[in-house]
Amino acid sequence: MxxxxxxxxxxxxxxxxxxxxxxxxxxxxxxxxxxxxxxxxxxxxxxxxxxxxxxxxxxxxxxxxxxxxxxxxxxxxxxxxxxxxxxxxxxxxxxxxxxxxxxxxxxxxxxxxxxxxxxxxxxxxxxxxxxxxxxxxxxxxxxxxxxxxxxxxxxxxxxxxxxxxxxxxxxxxxxxxxxxxxxPYDNEIAAIKAGAAGKSYAATESVFDDMAAALGLENRTPEGYRLASANESEPAPADLDAFLRLLGDRKVDVLIYNTQTEGSVVEQIRAAAEQAGVPVVDVTETVPPNTESFQTWQVEQLTSLAKALGVRE
The missing domain is CATH 3.40.50.1980 (Nitrogenase molybdenum iron protein domain)
Structure with a gap:
């Protein structure tokens, strides 16, 4: 990856x-x-x-x-x-x-x-x-x-x-x-924390993990996959299968997807989430082009997450 x-x-x-x-x-x-x-x-x-x-x-x-x-x-x-x-x-x-x-x-x-x-x-x-x-x-x-x-x-x-x-x-x-x-950023965080604490997520890369922790979300990304991602290596087939089963069985409420991570593995994971009906929330590691401010970048992602978790319409 x-x-x-x-x-x-x-x-x-x-x-x-x-x-x-x-x-x-x-x-x-x-x-x-x-x-x-x-x-x-x-x-x-x-x-x-x-x-x-x-x-x-x-x-x-x-x-x-x-x-x-x-x-x-x-x-x-x-x-x-x-x-x-x-x-x-x-x-x-x-x-x-x-x-x-x-x-x-x-x-x-x-x-x-x-x-x-x-x-x-x-x-x-x-x-x-x-x-x-x-x-x-x-x-x-x-x-x-x-x-x-x-x-x-x-x-x-x-x-x-x-x-x-x-x-x-x-x-x-x-x-x-x-x-x-x-x-607006603080308010979105407070709303998710109040309305979705305890809900779970999995992530293609751990870039959003600290925010997720601040929101009170449970990380169910398979441990083997997490370690492989942290080391920028391909996950073992068993770890990828565990991730795909997690999504296929709808054992998580949302998939956090770093759009700046490339490769067939993450594409396969996204496809599995979409097929299973698990909401996918896109995040980025660096600031996207033509972004107005740090706040607008963050609030846009938080709002998407709030909608995926059913906190907002």
């Missing part, structure tokens, strides 16, 4: 003199973010007082396996703040930051998560380890953890205020605005 729909296309970086947010009372802070799952969040928090460069933005390149180009290293030059996902997800970015601007403060989402023990909280999460030696290190897809998204937002705001004390009031306003626009 090929996770994250890796591509040979070059990665695209994006720089934003962060979205509308009034006039900045100080010079904007230069912030570099490794991946676009966090880039939009940081841009919303920084507003006009931060120039945010996201290294992997709008790209189908798999961050786990990304080989940075020399031009990527220059993006970190002069960075005043670096925001990483952490874990083994974007080690290349941690190395570039350490070599280009070793004195710049670094916010690491996985570190804020406590290393992968997630579930519950106020803001988003997901799962899935890549590489056999990574299995015991926790789930790196922490933007799917409601708790971790909240912690990252607080940490970014605190660091921006420290770097630019003259803009502290501005950053406080941006943080308040961010929490307000996150309300």
């Amino acid at each position: 090929a996770a994250c729909g890796s591509s040979s296309e070059p990665a695209a970086s994006s720089t934003t003199a962060s979205a509308a947010g009034g006039t900045c009372p100080t010079a904007p802070i230069k912030v570099v973010v490794s991946v676009d799952q966090w880039g939009d969040v940081v841009s919303q928090l920084g507003g006009a007082c931060a120039t945010v460069t996201t290294v992997l933005a709008g790209s189908s390149v798999d961050p786990h396996d990304y080989e940075p180009a020399p031009s990527d290293a220059t993006l970190f030059d002069g960075a005043q703040l670096v925001v990483l996902n952490g874990g083994h997800y974007d080690e290349w970015a941690a190395k570039l930051a350490a070599s280009s601007d070793p004195d710049a403060p670094v916010i690491n989402a996985v570190d804020l998560s406590g290393g992968g023990d997630h579930g519950g909280g106020d803001h988003a999460e997901a799962g899935g380890n890549h590489g056999a030696d990574h299995v015991e290190e926790g789930n790196p897809h922490v933007w799917y953890s409601p708790a971790v998204v909240g912690e990252v937002a607080k940490a970014v705001t605190a660091e921006l205020k420290k770097l630019s004390p003259g803009a502290s009031a501005y950053f406080d306003e941006r943080y308040t605005g961010f929490t307000n626009v996150m309300k």
Whole structure:
């Protein structure tokens, strides 16, 4: 199975003199973010007082396996703040930051998560380890953890205020605005948690597992399949058969399907779910093209899940 729909296309970086947010009372802070799952969040928090460069933005390149180009290293030059996902997800970015601007403060989402023990909280999460030696290190897809998204937002705001004390009031306003626009996200999580807790799911890849845990859903994905997926290897025939039987017997309420995972195995699993009448909810690991914001991406997926679980019409 090929996770994250890796591509040979070059990665695209994006720089934003962060979205509308009034006039900045100080010079904007230069912030570099490794991946676009966090880039939009940081841009919303920084507003006009931060120039945010996201290294992997709008790209189908798999961050786990990304080989940075020399031009990527220059993006970190002069960075005043670096925001990483952490874990083994974007080690290349941690190395570039350490070599280009070793004195710049670094916010690491996985570190804020406590290393992968997630579930519950106020803001988003997901799962899935890549590489056999990574299995015991926790789930790196922490933007799917409601708790971790909240912690990252607080940490970014605190660091921006420290770097630019003259803009502290501005950053406080941006943080308040961010929490307000996150309300539909929080409300959808609360609705699913109240109306579907205890229901079960299986998943083609563990990218959504932390959010599912936060929602109170039971993971019935066969263990052997889960381990194979975590190690990016083909599942044993017995493990695939166990998954197909699980779906055929309708022993789960929903199948979570990562559309960026390619291959005949996941296609076979989806077909089995559809044939058995098990609802399929599509999720993605990276931000889809032309997505308005982190919130709209997450809310759209949560709304689909709520409908599949019978929480919403």
